[in-house]
Amino acid sequence: MTDAEYVNIWMRPERPTRGPKPVYSRAQITEAAVRIADAEGLEAATMRRIAAEIGAGAMSLYRYVPSRDDLVELIADRLQGEVDVEGMPSGDWRADLTRYADGLRAMWLRHPWIVTVQRSLPSFGPNQLRLIERVMGALDPHVSIDENLGLMAMLNGYVEGAVREEISWAEEVRRSGLSESEWMVRSSPRVHQLLESGDYPIFSKIVTEARRLHLSRDDQFRHGLQRVLDCIAAALPSTAEPPTSAHREGYSPTLATRGAGFTRPAM
Amino acid sequence: MTDAEYVNIWMRPERPTRGPKPVYSRAQITEAAVRIADAEGLEAATMRRIAAEIGAGAMSLYRYVPSRDDLVELIADRLQGEVDVEGMPSGDWRADLTRYADGLRAMWLRHPWIVTVQRSLPSFGPNQLRLIERVMGALDPHVSIDENLGLMAMLNGYVEGAVREEISWAEEVRRSGLSESEWMVRSSPRVHQLLESGDYPIFSKIVTEARRLHLSRDDQFRHGLQRVLDCIAAALPSTAEPPTSAHREGYSPTLATRGAGFTRPAM
DNA sequence: TCCAACTGGGTACGTTGTACGCGGTATGGC
DNA sequence: GCCATACCGCGTACAACGTACCCAGTTGGA
Numbered sequence: 001m002t003d004a005e006y007v008n009i010w011m012r013p014e015r016p017t018r019g020p021k022p023v024y025s026r027a028q029i030t031e032a033a034v035r036i037a038d039a040e041g042l043e044a045a046t047m048r049r050i051a052a053e054i055g056a057g058a059m060s061l062y063r064y065v066p067s068r069d070d071l072v073e074l075i076a077d078r079l080q081g082e083v084d085v086e087g088m089p090s091g092d093w094r095a096d097l098t099r100y101a102d103g104l105r106a107m108w109l110r111h112p113w114i115v116t117v118q119r120s121l122p123s124f125g126p127n128q129l130r131l132i133e134r135v136m137g138a139l140d141p142h143v144s145i146d147e148n149l150g151l152m153a154m155l156n157g158y159v160e161g162a163v164r165e166e167i168s169w170a171e172e173v174r175r176s177g178l179s180e181s182e183w184m185v186r187s188s189p190r191v192h193q194l195l196e197s198g199d200y201p202i203f204s205k206i207v208t209e210a211r212r213l214h215l216s217r218d219d220q221f222r223h224g225l226q227r228v229l230d231c232i233a234a235a236l237p238s239t240a241e242p243p244t245s246a247h248r249e250g251y252s253p254t255l256a257t258r259g260a261g262f263t264r265p266a267m
Numbered sequence: 268m269t270d271a272e273y274v275n276i277w278m279r280p281e282r283p284t285r286g287p288k289p290v291y292s293r294a295q296i297t298e299a300a301v302r303i304a305d306a307e308g309l310e311a312a313t314m315r316r317i318a319a320e321i322g323a324g325a326m327s328l329y330r331y332v333p334s335r336d337d338l339v340e341l342i343a344d345r346l347q348g349e350v351d352v353e354g355m356p357s358g359d360w361r362a363d364l365t366r367y368a369d370g371l372r373a374m375w376l377r378h379p380w381i382v383t384v385q386r387s388l389p390s391f392g393p394n395q396l397r398l399i400e401r402v403m404g405a406l407d408p409h410v411s412i413d414e415n416l417g418l419m420a421m422l423n424g425y426v427e428g429a430v431r432e433e434i435s436w437a438e439e440v441r442r443s444g445l446s447e448s449e450w451m452v453r454s455s456p457r458v459h460q461l462l463e464s465g466d467y468p469i470f471s472k473i474v475t476e477a478r479r480l481h482l483s484r485d486d487q488f489r490h491g492l493q494r495v496l497d498c499i500a501a502a503l504p505s506t507a508e509p510p511t512s513a514h515r516e517g518y519s520p521t522l523a524t525r526g527a528g529f530t531r532p533a534m
Numbered sequence: 535t536c537c538a539a540c541t542g543g544g545t546a547c548g549t550t551g552t553a554c555g556c557g558g559t560a561t562g563g564c
Numbered sequence: 565g566c567c568a569t570a571c572c573g574c575g576t577a578c579a580a581c582g583t584a585c586c587c588a589g590t591t592g593g594a
Contacts, residue, residue, distance in 0.1 A: 007443055007445070007450060007453040007454050008454075010457060011454075011456065011457050018538075018539045018540055018591070018592055018593075020539095020540060020541045020542085020589080020590040020591050020592095021541085021590090021591080022540090022541070022542090023541080023542075024542095046580080046581065046582080047581085047582065047583080048580085048581080048582090051543095056542075056543080057542060057543035057544070058543075058544090058582095058583095059542080059543055059544075059545095059583080059584095059585095060541085060542050060543060062583075062584095063540085063541070063542075063543095067582085067583080068581095068582065068583090115385045116383070116385065118382045118383065118431060118434070118435050118438070124454070124457050124458075124461070129461065129467055129470060132467075132469055132470055132473075133466075133467055133468070133469045133470065136469045137469055140469060140472075144476075145469075145472045145473055145476050145477050146476075146477055146478055146479040149473070149477060149479055150479070150490065150491055150494060153425065153428060153429060153432075153491050154421075154424075154425055154491065154494060154495060154498075156428055157421075157424040157425040157426075157427065157428030157429065158420065158421055158424040158425070159424075160424065160427075160428055161420060161423055161424030161427055161428065162420060162424065164385060164427075165420075167385070168385050171385070176274055178274070183274060186274040187274050187275075187278075187391070189278065190277060190278050190391050191391075194391070194396065199400075200396055200399075200400055201400070202399055202400045202403045202404055202407060202412075203396060203399055203400065205407075205412045206399075206412055206416065209411075209412050209413075210412050210413055210416060211413055212413040212416055212417070223417065224417055224420050224421065227417060227421060227498070227502070228421060228498075230498075231421075231494070231495075231497075231498035231501070234498070234501065235494070285560070285561050285562075285569070285570045285571055287558080287559045287560050287561095287570095287571060287572045287573090288559090288560075288572085289571090289572070289573095290572080290573075291573095313549080313550065313551080314550085314551065314552080315549090315550085315551095318574095323573075323574085324573060324574035324575075325551095325552095325574075325575090326552080326553095326554095326573080326574055326575075326576095327572085327573050327574060329552070329553095330571085330572065330573075330574095334551085334552080335551065335552090
């Protein structure tokens with residue numbers, strides 16, 4: 001079987017049986033790449049730079065990884081390993097999914113450069129598989145596998161979308177080299193031009209009325225997450241009710257009634 | 268005001284008052300870039316290549332656009348202009364949001380290379396603003412602006428997540444140069460290894476039981492979208508009920524009861 | 535023992551974004 | 565009408581990228 005026949009990195013064996021003992025390892029290379037990317041962004045993690053970080057020659061990395069794209073795949077799986085899903089499923093699906101969503105978001109925010117990588121699925125990486133087992137295991141007793149996949153699409157979509165927005169914003173601030181308030185000041189000519197044109201009533205409403213934007217990012221995320229979890233709850237049979245109602249502790253109690261069709265501007 | 272003071276491309280005037288008439292334009296450059304990216308991917312749309320496409324010298328583009336990143340922003344907004352939201356809001360929010368979601372997905376699938384661009388918000392591009400006005404206008408009569416933003420986060424998150432998955436898959440097939448079934452054959456050693464280890468019951472369930480994966484991509488998307496729209500409906504006051512129940516035409520009638528807590532494996 | 539299969543790594547190539555500067559051109563103020 | 569000025573298109577140049585290719589040295593199975 002030639003190199004080209006491996007459909008992805010997880011099918012290519014890391015270690016050969018013959019030849020000299022390798023000095024480095026995939027894990028070591030991946031770790032170095034994450035270190036550099038955390039400090040300076042993923043585009044700074046070039047093959048030369050990673051090699052220098054571990055004291056190797058530039059071309060030596062290609063003994064361990066067929067291409068930079070494959071290395072990025074190793075990195076992506078390595079990051080998924082950071083999401084703590086130990087002890088899941090616990091029996092309380094809502095607590096499990098909340099912990100997963102919070103952990104996933106925290107991981108993305110620790111490594112915001114990950115947004116430049118797509119490669120959603122399916123890559124068969126060990127950490128991705130672990131995540132699938134633990135997280136989908138939370139709803140598995142209550143719904144069919146198809147329903148579970150659908151609900152996961154909604155949950156993951158929400159988390160990813162929300163975090164991408166947070167990261168885009170942070171990136172914009174970093175790229176411009178401005179502080180958040182300085183950025184606002186610089187943008188205000190355009191904003192006022194739009195407001196005064198009268199052509200953008202919704203935009204104007206967002207700028208002048210939205211209170212959500214003044215909440216902490218954590219609160220914004222949690223409120224949106226509660227909404228998604230309520231949607232999931234609505235799709236579950238009644239036998240899947242949580243063991244107690246204490247599972248929402250740590251979140252605003254006003255949200256307990258969300259999803260029932262009320263309209264107060266709670267967010 | 269120096270160049271560096273413009274916080275983004277939309278605040279920098281395209282046309283000066285003095286000097287020779289420019290031969291090209293931002294719109295022309297953007298159009299050429301989209302054409303190349305559609306044919307060969309965004310990474311093929313290099314400054315040199317775009318310049319050659321319109322018959323200009325490589326460095327001429329920098330008279331129109333400060334950097335490639337800014338050009339990408341122009342491109343992103345240009346693509347948002349492709350989403351047809353004419354006549355929105357129509358008064359039937361569910362029809363409007365369905366049309367928006369379908370149109371957004373179709374646009375992404377026409378230009379799958381935009382997955383490599385993040386830059387979610389806020390960029391003040393004219394087409395993005397138009398989209399905000401039309402789409403959020405659908406729910407604006409029924410909910411607060413904060414609630415609207417929250418529901419949009421959920422909707423956009425779902426659409427983007429679903430489409431990213433479709434695109435990743437297509438990209439994987441393209442990159443490997445294999446047909447879809449050939450890819451399956453090549454992956455089967457890994458899949459069987461995972462199945463036989465017994466460590467991945469959920470993964471096994473997905474592989475062996477999930478029927479969703481055998482549906483057309485259109486149907487998968489539409490079913491998930493109906494779920495999201497049902498969640499939105501649940502968050503609206505009862506006065507926002509649709510004018511007739513015919514709004515779900517074109518979709519599976521079994522979905523009309525979704526979100527009410529049933530568990531049959533409908534997907 | 536011997537050789538095939540591997541090792542780390544140096545050199546080199548093609549391609550990228552773009553800084554800089556040139557000679558030519560249109561325009562606003564006088 | 566004149567001319568300084570501010571723009572035009574674009575050629576050259578540079579640093580940095582991923583990686584193909586090659587080489588001498590090392591190891592393990594036959």
